[in-house]
Amino acid sequence: MMMTDTRNPSSFFWSARLNTSVCGTSSTINCQIYWPGEIDLEMLSELHKKHPGVTVDNEVVEPSRQQLYNYKVLVSQKPDLDYIKFNWNTMTASEFEEHWKAEKATKKVDFIHMIQMLYYVKDPEATVRFFQGLLGKNGKLLIILVSGKSGWGKLWRTYRAQLCQPDISQCVTTGDIKSFLDSKGVRYQSYELPSQMDITECFTEGDEKGELLLDFLTEVLDFSNTASPELRAGVLEMLRHPDCSVESNGKVIFNNNLEAISLDQLS
Numbered sequence: 001m002m003m004t005d006t007r008n009p010s011s012f013f014w015s016a017r018l019n020t021s022v023c024g025t026s027s028t029i030n031c032q033i034y035w036p037g038e039i040d041l042e043m044l045s046e047l048h049k050k051h052p053g054v055t056v057d058n059e060v061v062e063p064s065r066q067q068l069y070n071y072k073v074l075v076s077q078k079p080d081l082d083y084i085k086f087n088w089n090t091m092t093a094s095e096f097e098e099h100w101k102a103e104k105a106t107k108k109v110d111f112i113h114m115i116q117m118l119y120y121v122k123d124p125e126a127t128v129r130f131f132q133g134l135l136g137k138n139g140k141l142l143i144i145l146v147s148g149k150s151g152w153g154k155l156w157r158t159y160r161a162q163l164c165q166p167d168i169s170q171c172v173t174t175g176d177i178k179s180f181l182d183s184k185g186v187r188y189q190s191y192e193l194p195s196q197m198d199i200t201e202c203f204t205e206g207d208e209k210g211e212l213l214l215d216f217l218t219e220v221l222d223f224s225n226t227a228s229p230e231l232r233a234g235v236l237e238m239l240r241h242p243d244c245s246v247e248s249n250g251k252v253i254f255n256n257n258l259e260a261i262s263l264d265q266l267s
């Protein structure tokens with residue numbers, strides 16, 4: 001499988017942040033909340049490059065102990081992070097919300113990022129609403145998910161009932177997020193982040209890598225052997241449909257675009 005990912009959320013974010021009063025005039029970023037991974041650490045590093053004197057009070061929210069442990073290892077291996085005070089929260093976004101409300105916390109947040117995370121919450125709209133409500137003046141909430149215009153969007157709109165397991169993932173795209181923001185008149189900025197994936201091997205039945213890739217795309221373990229022949233055929237047809245992929249030089253290239261949505265403080 002070949003994946004070309006040209007997203008660059010870090011530079012997107014920090015160029016957006018340069019206009020904010022907190023970065024510009026204060027020596028403290030009051031608070032960041034986010035769900036951790038490599039990309040998150042990269043963003044902190046970009047922040048530090050732009051604002052070397054700034055200290056960061058940082059809430060990390062992550063329900064998986066293993067993920068949190070992995071992230072702590074990453075953090076411990078990275079030198080010079082003493083400008084950050086990490087608060088580790090082993091909990092889901094909604095548990096964090098409950099804690100926040102129970103503590104009647106009033107502190108305002110400068111930056112919240114949810115990168116490839118909102119799929120996993122039970123109610124993405126309520127989650128966005130709560131966290132947007134925590135933003136201070138000039139604060140930003142950054143959401144990155146697969147784009148509604150990506151192959152994922154088309155696949156999930158067509159086969160949601162058969163493929164999506166709501167206990168695990170809501171199969172939500174930025175199209176869904178933008179729909180509810182539009183319906184509530186909430187303003188936002190959005191940026192398409194081009195990304196593509198070579199899925200040619202999926203179309204060779206029995207190919208080991210192709211079958212694994214099909215499991216990844218459908219989010220179903222052993223999809224070829226557990227799906228009905230009609231569903232398997234329909235999904236394969238959909239995956240090479242022009243709404244999902246382009247075919248070029250004998251390769252099927254899946255549209256894996258992501259999209260970033262940036263929200264301001266609620267007005």
Ligand SMILES: C[S@@+](CC[C@H](N)C(=O)[O-])C[C@H]1O[C@@H](n2cnc3c(N)ncnc32)[C@H](O)[C@@H]1O
Nearest residue numbers: 035036037038064067092093115116117120121
């Ligand atoms: C696809 S990973 C993304 C990690 C990181 N932000 C990145 O982009 O590399 C999704 C993360 O969301 C976490 N997660 C799952 N359910 C969650 C929930 N209900 N609330 C908060 N985080 C959740 C997962 O444990 C996982 O670490």
